[in-house]
Amino acid sequence: MNCFAYTRAGTVAEAVQALANDPAAKIIAGGTNLVDLMKYNVERPDRLIDITRLPLSGITEHEGGLRIGALVPNSAVAFDAQIGARYPLLASAILAGASPQLRNAASTGGNLLQRTRCYYFYDEGTPCNKRVPGSGCPAITGVNRIHAILGTSDHCIATHPSDMCVALAALDAIVQVEGPAGARAIPIGEFHRLPGDAPERDTTLEPAEIVLSVDLPAESFPRHYSYLKLRDRLSYAFALVSVAAALEMDGEVIRTARLALGGVAHKPWRNREAEARLQGQPATPENFRAAADLILAEARPYAHNAFKIELARRAIVRGLSQAAAGTPQSQTDKRIQ
Structure with a gap:
């Protein structure tokens, strides 16, 4: 793990500005994915920006549906009474993933942004276009049992690992983000990318944008x-x-x-x-x-x-x-x- 500086953001604007000032910085909340990646030297941020004090921890009514703050732990979403009654598909998907300990620490925003679990991506000793663009994708001709069968490219065949995001996709959720250019809403189907010729980009987030919340629409399929x-x-x-x-x-x-x-x-x-x-x-x-x-x-x-x-x-x-x-x-x- 490399040495890094640490900043605690007091507001969303401070977090956005800190990211804009240091493109090599990374946001940290629960850290259940980022810290692993740092231990493997896959991620080497020179600064961590702690957003755990930001007011993004609530589940509230929003336009007939619910708004889940980016810092709400996965376990809190899964066991929330409103989620269970109105969006049981989401609760079920979250409970299908990880372990109770990880769900207690992992945040909603972090779950959206978690990176693939491809063997080659995690192995610094092998090429990987997600880690080093242009270095190659050994999974294509290597051990690829867990890899993708849809939407692949000649540059990457990795899969997205989240269970929560699969349910959010079925529910047509909306991801609210904020960056230097202001706030914007991204439909969940447009939030994650197919690899194409730029597999190093997992999402359509612009530089220095951070996730604020996930909005669930009124249509909830409770039965x-x-x-x-x-x-x-x-x-x-x-x-x-x-x-x-x-x-x-x-x-x-x-x-x-x-x-x-x-x-x-x-x-x-x-x-x-x-x-x-x-x-x-x-x-x-x-x-x-x-x-x-x-x-x-x-x-x-x-x-x-x-x-x-x-x-x-x-x-x-x-x-x-x-x-x-x-x-x-x-x-x-x-x-x-």
Whole structure:
């Protein structure tokens, strides 16, 4: 770990200015990802800007939905009464991730900004386009079992690791940020990037912008939802494939469908065509398989992760079936229901 200076910001404006003054600085709150990266010398900031004293820790009503401050711990979101009643998909996704200790420390903003868990990204001794642009992506021809099958490029096939963000994508959340040019709102679907030819950029944040909050819209899917996470072990493991399914039902017919996948791309993956394919259709396995086929039509497997295509297809059908029946996947008993 390198030596670094430390600044504690007293206001959002101070934090933004400190970042603008020092492009090599990093924001720290819970530190559950950044500190690991610093220990591995993947991140080497010359200054840490502590934002834990900023007034960004509340969950409040906002335009018919809820606003979650960037500093609200993941555990507080998962166990908040309003979240549980109105946005149980989000609570379920958070409880599917990490461990209780990490959820207690990890912040909402930090979860949005966590970086990939690619083996090569974490290994300073190997090339990685995310660490050193232009150095290459050894995962493409190397060990790529956990890597992406959708939205990849010749420069990167890493996956986004968050469970929370997959649920936020299905819920059409909005991320509020502030930077030197002022405040702006970023739809969650536009917040994370596909790798393209600049995989070192995980998000669409501009320099010196910081996350203030996440806004949940009024439409919340409190009854027909499920967060299904498939992984190598039942606790404390990142998703091989995850599915956030949210439906509005009219009897046995799907009125509205939202579907986001994790573990398959550089960002939470949605396919609006597949969602439209389900709208107005009966909630049947045949229709769920048709939606899965649309989502996975452009999947590109690599040497060790071709299994993810069929795994994702089955997970989509199972997640949608759970949501339609109103029997969401339990995050206490994680065996697939």
